[in-house]
Each structure stands twice: as C-alpha cells, then as structure tokens.
Amino acid sequence: MISISELKKSYRGAVAVDITQLDIPAGESFGLVGNNGAGKTTLFRIILDLIRPDSGIVMIEGANVRTSEEWKKHTGSFIDEKFLIDYLTPEEYFGFLAKIYGLTDQDLQVHLSKFEVLFNNEILGKRKYIRDLSKGNKKKVGIAAAFIGNPAIVMLDEPFENLDPTSQIHLKRIIHESRSEKTFLISSHDLNHVTDICTRIVLLEKGKVLLDEQVNEQTLFKLNDYFSGNVNSEAT
Numbered sequence: 001m002i003s004i005s006e007l008k009k010s011y012r013g014a015v016a017v018d019i020t021q022l023d024i025p026a027g028e029s030f031g032l033v034g035n036n037g038a039g040k041t042t043l044f045r046i047i048l049d050l051i052r053p054d055s056g057i058v059m060i061e062g063a064n065v066r067t068s069e070e071w072k073k074h075t076g077s078f079i080d081e082k083f084l085i086d087y088l089t090p091e092e093y094f095g096f097l098a099k100i101y102g103l104t105d106q107d108l109q110v111h112l113s114k115f116e117v118l119f120n121n122e123i124l125g126k127r128k129y130i131r132d133l134s135k136g137n138k139k140k141v142g143i144a145a146a147f148i149g150n151p152a153i154v155m156l157d158e159p160f161e162n163l164d165p166t167s168q169i170h171l172k173r174i175i176h177e178s179r180s181e182k183t184f185l186i187s188s189h190d191l192n193h194v195t196d197i198c199t200r201i202v203l204l205e206k207g208k209v210l211l212d213e214q215v216n217e218q219t220l221f222k223l224n225d226y227f228s229g230n231v232n233s234e235a236t
C-alpha cells in the first residue's frame with residue numbers, strides 16, 4: 001500500500017503537486033494521466049524520495065520514504081535516462097543491479113529472458129554502451145532494470161514513449177502478465193494503453209486530482225473528452 005497525505009510541492013509559487021489524500025492498495029495497477037506540466041513526474045519523484053515535498057508524507061508499506069530505506073527493497077522504478085549508467089553496456093548494467101539485489105547469474109538470465117521479445121535482439125550481445133543506444137532501446141533497458149529483484153511495486157514514467165508500436169504491445173503484455181503479483185504505477189500520455197493496462201486512473205491537473213476512478217467502459221471516453229477540451233474541469 002502506498003499512502004500519500006497532504007502532499008504539496010511548488011516551484012517559485014507555482015503549484016506542481018497538491019494532493020490531500022491518495023491511497024494505492026497493493027496489487028492495484030494505477031495509471032496517472034495529465035497534460036504536460038500537470039505534475040505526474042513530480043509526484044513520482046516525490047514518491048521515490050528524489051524530490052523533497054514542501055509538506056506532506058508518502059508512506060510505502062508503512063514506511064515514510066523520507067526517513068526509511070525499507071521501501072527500496074520492494075520498489076523498482078524507471079523515471080528517465082538518468083537512472084541508467086551510460087558508460088556500461090546493458091549486460092554490465094543488469095549485472096551491477098543483479099549484485100545489488102543478490103541475484104545469481106542464472107536468476108538474471110531467467111529475468112532477462114522475460115524481456116527477450118521486447119529487446120528484439122537489439123539490447124544484449126551488441127557490445128554497445130548504454131549511451132549509444134536509441135532512446136527507445138534505452139527505455140527498454142530501464143524498464144527491464146526496474147523489474148530486477150522482483151519488486152512488489154513497479155513505477156514507470158511514460159513507459160510507452162519512444163517505443164515502436166510492436167514494442168508497446170510487448171510491454172503491455174509484460175505488464176499484463178505480472179499485474180496479479182505487483183502494484184504498478186504508470187504515467188502515460190497514451191490514453192488507450194493506460195486504460196488498457198490499468199485498473200484505476202487518476203487525472204492530474206495543475207497538481208490536483210481531477211478524476212479518480214476504477215477503469216470502466218466510460219473512462220476512455222471521459223479522458224478523450226477532457227483532453228480534447230470538450231469538457232471543463234467541473235464536468236469531468
């Protein structure tokens with residue numbers, strides 16, 4: 001369970017995140033949507049203790065992320081390319097993480113085999129440094145890394161961005177297959193994908209929760225209306 005209370009973050013007086021209460025139960029596939037600048041990445045960064053909020057608390061499994069290290073053992077994430085180590089090859093990077101999480105070489109091979117189709121023969125065995133991979137392939141490395149150690153919680157910021165359509169489909173399959181055993185937090189501008197893989201959608205506007213609902217047959221229509229400007233905030 002992730003519990004967010006009275007969370008506020010502003011930059012030079014401009015609100016980036018303002019959330020009174022948001023609870024994400026274990027096993028939920030939580031989708032976060034919102035226009036550019038709505039506060040999605042800021043929220044994810046605060047949850048991961050990468051940014052200090054002005055006020056408020058984020059708890060993961062009962063541990064305050066600001067003061068505990070405990071949550072890190074069961075939280076995998078990929079927010080952006082800064083998570084990667086550019087001067088390593090993907091194999092070296094995965095091996096480095098495997099050591100941190102106490103995986104054997106065999107464990108790591110089993111893990112990576114789940115990403116074989118997504119990797120499309122472009123990631124492993126290429127003797128390329130991560131810095132020389134395409135944006136989409138870097139994203140694949142980061143996503144596969146987020147799953148290392150079999151974390152109970154996986155947070156992915158815009159995972160479909162820069163992936164070709166085939167890779168997007170493979171990534172959706174990977175997420176679908178592990179939905180029963182993990183809590184996912186996924187931000188995305190792709191309304192079709194996010195409503196397809198998530199069980200709950202939260203729409204942020206100027207840092208505030210504008211819509212919070214279990215995905216149903218109306219959700220995609222509502223979101224399309226909102227993003228096409230057909231409704232105002234109150235009507236959503």
Ligand SMILES: Nc1ncnc2c1ncn2[C@@H]1O[C@H](COP(=O)(O)OP(=O)(O)OP(=O)(O)O)[C@@H](O)[C@H]1O
Nearest residue numbers: 011014015016034035036037038039040041042043
């Ligand atoms: N380091 C920073 N300094 C100043 N303002 C910031 C900083 N980081 C974020 N912001 C501001 O906070 C607000 C929320 O930004 P954030 O990146 O969280 O939005 P987002 O929903 O992830 O947007 P996008 O869809 O474009 O990725 C924006 O107004 C942004 O300009």
